[in-house]
Amino acid sequence: MEFHEIIENVLQKYRDAKLLQENGRYANSIYLSGYCVELSLKYAIARHLNWNRFYTDQKFKFLKVHDLEFLVSLTGKELEIKKMAAWQIVKEWDEQKRYKNPAQSTRSDAITMLVAVEKLVEMLLCINLYEQ
DSSP, X not given: OBHHHHHHHHHHHHHHHHHHHHTTOHHHHHHXXXXXXXXXXXXXXXXXXXXXXXXXXXXXXXXXXXXXXXXXXXXXXXHHHHTSHHHHHHTTOOXXXXXXXXXXXXXXXXXXXXXXXXXXXXXXXXXXXXXX
């Protein structure tokens, strides 16, 4: 995946997650916002490895994962990221959230996740989500 594709994908998912939160769809907002972090970590990995894109084909199939702990370990910024309060919130996300009972997610949960995602995404991609 090319860098511009990652950034566009993150921006779209973030905006959709905000809309979902604003419309009471808290579980889906949390689920979608987690993908923003996943993609941002993949972007950071590619940058750290001096790649011109994020590879997942052939010998790089092992990178086609959703495990945030694994991905953060490859960014070259693991210690910095793990010191962030935002990481303590985001690290609980996994792709299995799609099976969680939506009634168990609250507005507060969604807002907390979105704020944490904003901080991590902005740090990893060096962009301001509100100016895009």
